[in-house]
Amino acid sequence: MSERKKVWIVDDDKSIRWVLEKALQKTDVDIQSFSKPEDVLKRILTEEPDVIISDIRMPGMDGITLLDKVKEHSPNVPVIIMTAYSDLDRAVSAFQGGAFEYLSKPFDVDEVISLVKRAITYKQKNDIPASQETTDTNTSIIGSAPAMQEVFKAIGRLSSSNLTVLITGESGTGKELVASALHAHSPRSGKPFIAINTAAIPKDLLESELFGHEKGSFTGATGQRLGRFEQANGGTLFLDEIGDMPADLQTRLLRILAQGEFYRVGGHMPIKVDVRVIAATHQDLEQLVKENKFREDLLHRLNVIRVHVPSLRERRTDIIELTKHFLKIAATEMNEETKQLLPETADYLSGLPWHGNVRQLENFCRWITVMASGSEIHVDDLPPELKRDNEAPEVSDEWESTFRKWVESSLLQGDTEILRDAVPRFETILIAEALKKSGGRRQDAAKLLGWGRNTLTRKIKQLGLDV
Numbered sequence: 001m002s003e004r005k006k007v008w009i010v011d012d013d014k015s016i017r018w019v020l021e022k023a024l025q026k027t028d029v030d031i032q033s034f035s036k037p038e039d040v041l042k043r044i045l046t047e048e049p050d051v052i053i054s055d056i057r058m059p060g061m062d063g064i065t066l067l068d069k070v071k072e073h074s075p076n077v078p079v080i081i082m083t084a085y086s087d088l089d090r091a092v093s094a095f096q097g098g099a100f101e102y103l104s105k106p107f108d109v110d111e112v113i114s115l116v117k118r119a120i121t122y123k124q125k126n127d128i129p130a131s132q133e134t135t136d137t138n139t140s141i142i143g144s145a146p147a148m149q150e151v152f153k154a155i156g157r158l159s160s161s162n163l164t165v166l167i168t169g170e171s172g173t174g175k176e177l178v179a180s181a182l183h184a185h186s187p188r189s190g191k192p193f194i195a196i197n198t199a200a201i202p203k204d205l206l207e208s209e210l211f212g213h214e215k216g217s218f219t220g221a222t223g224q225r226l227g228r229f230e231q232a233n234g235g236t237l238f239l240d241e242i243g244d245m246p247a248d249l250q251t252r253l254l255r256i257l258a259q260g261e262f263y264r265v266g267g268h269m270p271i272k273v274d275v276r277v278i279a280a281t282h283q284d285l286e287q288l289v290k291e292n293k294f295r296e297d298l299l300h301r302l303n304v305i306r307v308h309v310p311s312l313r314e315r316r317t318d319i320i321e322l323t324k325h326f327l328k329i330a331a332t333e334m335n336e337e338t339k340q341l342l343p344e345t346a347d348y349l350s351g352l353p354w355h356g357n358v359r360q361l362e363n364f365c366r367w368i369t370v371m372a373s374g375s376e377i378h379v380d381d382l383p384p385e386l387k388r389d390n391e392a393p394e395v396s397d398e399w400e401s402t403f404r405k406w407v408e409s410s411l412l413q414g415d416t417e418i419l420r421d422a423v424p425r426f427e428t429i430l431i432a433e434a435l436k437k438s439g440g441r442r443q444d445a446a447k448l449l450g451w452g453r454n455t456l457t458r459k460i461k462q463l464g465l466d467v
Contacts, residue, residue: 095156145315169309172359191235326365
């Protein structure tokens with residue numbers, strides 16, 4: 001009979017410890033809870049757990065410091081970091097410090113169980129990555145929605161690499177911010193980050209812009225000019241809207257990615273550069289390849305790691321947080337008082353489709369800071385184009401595709417009774433969102449769900465929800 005695995009829970013919040021203990025009691029593990037990180041460090045001198053689950057913000061010693069000290073003494077112990085804060089820098093710090101996973105609150109209980117099982121298996125294989133030095137760099141990406149947390153995790157996981165990255169997403173979602181964060185949290189952070197929008201520069205000028213030119217290479221070339229690749233040497237070059245790059249320049253870009261050298265326009269000597277390329281597009285590059293508008297071999301070179309930035313419609317829970325953030329920035333820029341959102345206005349904004357995504361929201365906040373007559377923002381204060389957009393919000397079908405993939409993956413792995421796992425998770429999300437919409441009022445939440453109040457109360461108790 002195999003020895004029971006040890007899981008340590010570290011959180012100053014007694015209710016969180018209780019929820020985790022109750023969840024993990026279903027698994028074959030021994031659980032030890034700690035309210036103080038210092039007690040963990042004393043205990044680990046004489047005993048080593050298989051997994052540690054730690055909160056990130058605690059009085060005295062935070063989770064990142066605890067992670068560092070655990071890794072010094074027991075580098076093979078996987079540490080799962082929990083946080084209720086949408087904080088990119090802390091997510092990156094957790095991964096750079098060797099965290100096994102970054103878990104945002106409120107978490108799904110079944111996800112925690114699955115994560116602990118993976119961590120135990122990971123420890124058995126003795127394959128925990130070595131700790132990395134933390135980079136303390138501030139970025140302005142905001143978001144606590146699950147879709148944005150995945151972006152944060154990707155940035156964290158890539159923080160110690162120089163891999164080529166392809167960023168996809170609709171226009172205005174903040175792809176350049178993600179590229180900048182990838183650079184800021186990389187080994188190249190002390191070197192230049194050069195960004196260029198390939199769609200915004202005429203084709204005749206783009207070649208010289210990227211690769212530079214020699215004096216006299218064409219009419220008007222009165223001197224030698226360094227291109228963006230040379231300017232980014234040692235650092236990162238961000239190529240935005242890569243799908244619009246002309247075919248001949250695609251060929252030159254492919255050669256640089258393959259060989260690390262190029263020729264200036266009119267030049268005869270190869271120029272060697274060490275540049276990490278991050279590309280972005282709102283287009284479907286695979287479709288462009290089928291249409292012979294984009295080189296397939298270049299797509300494979302760029303698509304080493306793909307990061308998808310969600311639309312604002314896919315992260316509606318972030319809309320109000322972003323709005324308040326941009327309202328503060330706009331007020332500072334224009335030397336005005338910060339406008340305050342009324343609850344009904346916040347609800348209205350959360351339901352809009354935001355076709356222009358974060359960029360549209362940011363521009364709206366600048367507009368309303370100037371145009372709203374009072375200190376509070378009423379629905380009547382909104383610009384006409386947003387009032388016309390008050391049709392039922394678009395609902396992405398992406399969740400159905402994601403759910404289908406989960407079912408396929410579970411069945412391929414030999415999982416059984418998957419309905420018993422899926423239904424509670426489905427109901428948990430529905431209940432949480434209904435309670436959020438109703439402001440915590442169970443009677444109203446039950447109506448939204450089409451249940452009676454007693455049914456809702458029973459479900460909350462069955463699922464062990466902390467509401």
